[in-house]
Amino acid sequence: MEQYRQEHFGHAVMPQSNHDEQAMEDHFLSMRAWTSKNMDPLDRRLLDEVIVPGIEKKTGRKPTSSTQVRQALEAHPLHQYWLTLSLFYQDRIWLSLDGAIDRQFEELSAKVEAQVSEPKGSLRLNPELAIPRYISAFDHHRMPGSYTVDTAVGDFRAGALYDRFASTYLRNLNGGWKNDGRGHTLASHVQDFYPDFKPKRILDLGCSVGHSTVAIAQAFPDAEVFALDVGAPMLRYGHARAEAMGAPIHFSQQDAEHTDFEDGSFDLVCSSAVLHETSAKGMRGIFKECHRLLREGGVMCHVDVPPRHEHMSLWDQMRCDFESHYNNEPFMTSLARTDWMKVALDAGFDAEGVLVGYRKGTFFLKPDRSDFFTEGHPEGRAMIGSWYACSATK
Known part of the structure; x- marks a missing residue:
């Protein structure tokens, strides 16, 4: 049962x-x-x-x-x-x-508390953290309170709302109720292009409630997995969620541009659907922070929404712009025009070690290089059911 x-x-x-x-x-x-x-x-x-x-x-x-x-x-x-x-x-x-x-708030509170009573992972919050304005200035995708608003002591409401909305709104489109398709896609990309890579320490940036983090942890069971986000209620819920799913993840409240981890601390630094909610300046800062955090030979990998204006019809461009103009995703349009390769090079990665292109989405680990297209779909359009991926080695 x-x-x-x-x-x-x-x-x-x-x-x-x-x-x-x-x-x-x-x-x-x-x-x-x-x-x-x-x-x-x-x-x-x-x-x-x-x-x-x-x-x-x-x-x-x-x-x-x-x-x-x-x-x-x-x-x-x-x-x-x-x-x-x-x-x-x-x-x-x-x-x-x-x-x-x-x-059911009181009932959920008891469940959250029960899951973290004997944790395998950990949670570290920073009430003094300065939230970047590109996060604090509005309610992302019209979610009431967005990611950072606390409505009570020890609040987890934002995480619970986001988790339930994602599994409802994206029903059967991104991994079902787990909403973990991006995480499996990212892990498949890493396992595909870096088959001998065995990360021991992984950092997931902008983890929200850990949808992708849990999938990544499952893909690399021998790794110690860390995850960060700026939203305390997201992290409280994400910590309980990961514990309920048996994933020992170490969550912390930090800004992805300026983390408190030491240089060369990680083998894999990644993010899922974070960059389209990040300003152009913030994106450059995140890539530079990835370079700082990686050990020599480490891998950076980001997957995000796939629209690229050069591969879209006028209506599809407008549909992308709709998210920026009306759905509180103000940076999606600019990301669709951003040269990810240049951002990676400016952050310190070498050109021969950078991959940028469309990655077909998967709900399970299925490394398959034929699912990756650097110029979009062979027919000249953006791949349906895909993500845009950027990976690089230091």
Whole structure:
């Protein structure tokens, strides 16, 4: 029974939904699916068949960038309808899950405390930590309170909300309720391109609640695994979550640009879906910190959202820009135009040791070099179900 519960309902500290709450979640997930199936194609046609020809007729030039079509597109009622739906169903899912956590907060508190009573890993918090403004200035992807807000002493609400939302919103798209597809993809990339690499100390940057960290720890069971994030409530929950899943991970509250670990402390330094929530300056700082933290022969590896503007249609570019303009992901558009190779070289890595490209997502460890494309999909488009990966050796 316990194995069935873990497989179908999550780990011991995962918030659960009652009948009415689950019905509400399913309703708005269905609205999301309906919008994707029915409205996305119409909005794409609106752009390609109405907006682009209109701009071309007016200016004599066909637009090639989403910035050239945004004003005209957003003035059209059909696109406004698409925008409204896209924001509405997401906000309602956040609200539904938040209410479910309110209902069971005391019960969850007891479960969290029980999981960390005899920990295999550890948790180190720093109440004096200065949160980078690119994290503290807004609620990322419209998550109420974002990652850092404490609502009570010893709070874990942000972690519980993020964990439940990720397993709900990304249902069956990123590893099911574990939401660990990125972690398995990262581990597969490392095992593929560095087959003789046996890391003994691993650091996961911007770990949130440890979705990817646990998968990485499982991929390298002989390694001592450390993870950091700036959000105390994320870490409290992540620590309990990892303990519930049997993963001995050492969590600490730190800024990924300026950690307190010594030079050359790690064999593998990595991150999953962190860079698109990081400013351009912050990204450069993180790469430099990775270089400092790695021993000679160590490996840096980052996986993140895959959009690259040079590989996308105008509508796909607009869809990426939507995240920046309306979904509190302000750096996603700039990341889609960032030269990751240059950032790595500027951080001190040698060009011959840097790999940048699309990595096909996997829910399990499946090293396969044929899943990696440096120029995007062979047909000239971004790979569906992929991540963008950058790895380098020091």
